[in-house]
Amino acid sequence: MDELIFFINKVIISGTVIGSIYALGAVGVTLVFGILRFAHFAHGDMMTLGAFFTYSLVAILAAAGFSLPIPLGIALMPVAMALTSVAALGLDKGFYAPLRRKGAKPVTLLIASIGVTLMLQGVIRLFYGTSTRTFFESEPKDIFRIDMSWAGGTRPITITEPQAWMFGLVVVAVLALHFFLTRSRLGKGMRAMSDNPDLAQVSGINTALVVRVTWILAGALAAMAGTMLALDVSLKPDLAFNIILPIFAAAVVGGLGQTYGAIAGGFLVGFAETLAVFDWTVFLRPFRENLPEWLATAQGLSLVPTEYKLTVAFVILVIVLLVRPTGIFKGLST
Amino acid sequence: MALIEVKDVIGGYGGAPILNGVNIAIEQSDIGVIVGPNGAGKSTTLKAIFGLLKVTGGSVMFDGQEITNSLPDKLVPRGLSFVPQEKNVFTSMSVEENLEMGAFIRRDDISGTLEEIYAMFPVLAEKRRQPAGELSGGQRQMVAMGRALMSKPKLLMLDEPSAGLSPKYVLEIFEHIVSVNKAGVGILMVEQNARQALAFASRGFVLASGKNRYTGTGPELIADPEVAKSFLGG
Amino acid sequence: MTRRVLIAYLALAVLIVIIGMTRGVSTALLLTAISSIYALVALGLNIQFGYGGLFNLAIMGLLMIGGMTVSSISMPINWAFWNSDGPMLLGRAILAAGAGVLLILGVRNLWRIGIPRGVVTWLTVLAWLAGYVLYRTQIDPAASYIETQVQGGWVGGLGLPVYVGYAVAGALAGLAAWVIGKISLGLRSDYLAIATIGMSEIIRAFVKNMDWLTRGTLTVTPIPWPVPLPGAYQDGGVDIPTSFVYGQGGFVLVTLAILIVAVLLVERAYAGPWGRMMRAVRDNHIAASSMGKDVKARQIEIFVFGAVLMGIGGALLSSFNQLFDPGGYIPINHTFLIWVMVIVGGMGNSYGAVLGGFLVYLMWAMSEPVSAAIFAQVSRGTVALGWGPIPEIDARAAQMRVFVLGLVIWLSLRFAPKGLLPEVIRRHV
Incomplete structure (x- = not known):
């Protein structure tokens, strides 16, 4: 039983956490791709930016002696989401819109987004330095322990408070996004523009407004994903640069431009990563007496050594590109 | 005064102009049909009216106001609608969502218009939840027309509505166009099936090399031996 | 056009001379050596993107393969391994x-x-x-x-001359590019960009963690030079500063020679029928494939060709530093920096890419001391205002160059999308 609890803690919970973060990030990437038709490389740094907005707000309020029964990082996340949306609109107005007006091709916008990602990185590190920070300096990180003794387990299933919030908020976010895209006029306009930009224009859809809404959503989702990652682990200025690659992999695996595909891709990549580095020897332990010696004493029976965790996302990506180049759900072309 | 008046319009995609002085004038009660050989600038004329390419000379008046080089998001609220020839439905969206997108600019209740469209095209009502990409060519054309009518236009422009349809559907689409016109919407369309279209056109325009060659009522043009010989295949 | 090229290169030479006069000949030679290597890599990217339209973000991986190869070929044989x-x-x-x-x-x-x-x-x-x-x-x-x-903890090198290392580095990078190309070419640019950056990261993970083959983060040093090291001159009685000038000068001659030969070869090939075909493929995939050209095979060809130059560049870089450190490779310095060089220099023009290689590297190398100086000045101001000094000036100055790099990308896309030396549109009959 303890082995199963270990598996739940190490794979189910960790995989859901990282999968949620990838899914939120990949949805943002895929929305921007659907509307503006370019892979937005600066999305990872928008995540970092959002996390730093939350961090700064928390630091200010904590210094003022303010505290709430829920983690401040969760409580203040909506404000950071709004700030990041504004920042995303600013990035579009300052950097991408001028290029679009000149009739730049998607590949030019892609290169520009690499430029933007470098600028954001420079600015973030200029203000926040390069050190690692944590949200839980002024308040404790509560851990819920679900007692499993009724099932014969000696160890509990553990889940931290931010993780519990995260599961709830991700469900809320996905549902909200779903209703926005399928029920609201603007959401349908977004889907229309993603489906057929020329016809959207001909129909009189205000494409400039749709573009703005897209950036607002992308910024908010990025801030949410970034904050959650920072709450779960820690806040590093280069946090997002390591995460944008699996997020892209998730978006491509799901089919660029496909919102539900991105969610599926995010969880697929998240679980694949956790499962690939999971050490299966735990499950051999109960049967140790009956196993041949070489198997009973095996060390580290994981599919992939931990050092290669990052490559898992790309191996999936490569397989998908080889087998079904437009992703699991059919993606858009540029 | 004419609902739409295109005067000596010159324009193109940036290189040499494709339109070299096109003149078109129709009333809200009219069905106007533009015919002519390939490359005459028929579709280009519609796109020039709709602001999809640059007009460098001449003017376009609509409903008493100049709309030269206005963009679609300004034109649709004024009562102008356009059905492109290709890719004219949102394939991943349901039939009903396609129609709603036609009414994107409207802030009032659209359910009445939606019912009118379904009454006009009963087959769409049956398939309202189905993605438009799964429909047949003729049904797609109906979705496209329905979408364009959702904004309650004064003038509906159609680019080759019969292209790629079987003869049975061509007739059906033309019948729909006539009934839309009877309901008080002006029609301006480009057609390859010239003889068939001119038969019910109250205004006909024969273009060649980006210029008007002949103008008249539909039956007049069909009766004109010159037109018949050069443009209607004898 | 030719005049523009001449003026641009003359200005570059003047810039290097100024650096030499203000910061010492040795610094100028050091910067020239590294920037000429980067120029070679930029030339490779220009072939791929400027000529072929292929979006390659795997440059870092190819440079790593080059560095790894030269260290494996030219480091001494580890007999402890072979006897174990x-x-x-x-x-x-x-x-x-x-x-x-x-x-x-x-x-x-x-x-x-x-x-x-x-x-x-x-x-x-x-x-x-x-x-x-x-x-x-x-x-x-x-x-x-x-x-x-095993003593040393790795398999060791082959003890072959460093020139052999450069050549094999080019060949192996070409082979890697062939594999990458087989998998990902034919994808549209966004997918290609993501796929190549992914492969680059996979290469990095392997090179970094296969300690037995590459020594991983333990680093390999000293990788030999093709010319005498400064130490050799010192043994001959030359004083230390002069020995560095001699040694680095010798290396600069090697890199410049390789660069010039590469530019001449590329220009010659591109002016001929091969180049004509490449332009046809780049400008119109569909038309080219309908004329019976095997588009994907041509693209792989051009991808491999560019990658060979990148592999050689990676080998030269490690050899010049005498160090192969897999932990030192990051996308900013080894992929995006090259992109900036090609964008600034001029896509589709070999002379532009090379010029961009030099200019952007010099800018990159100089922006850190310049921003440190500016920060020091600002810090003095804040101290005078009673706010205290800016903390961690050096770390922050290092970040400024990342910002400057990003800004340069955007500025050139916005205001000079064709680069300093734009592509010469060749009309052919």
């Missing part, structure tokens, strides 16, 4: 890998004996898994044996 059980264990790992490949190939062909395709697909997946497990059972003990039991 290591070769035998590695040999078994190679046999296991071979057996795995045979198994997979065999299973894939099972349909020939009447097994349904669907079943074969699933069996192939299982065969991959089995082959992988088989290989892991052999390579894991071999790797840990070499890393812990």
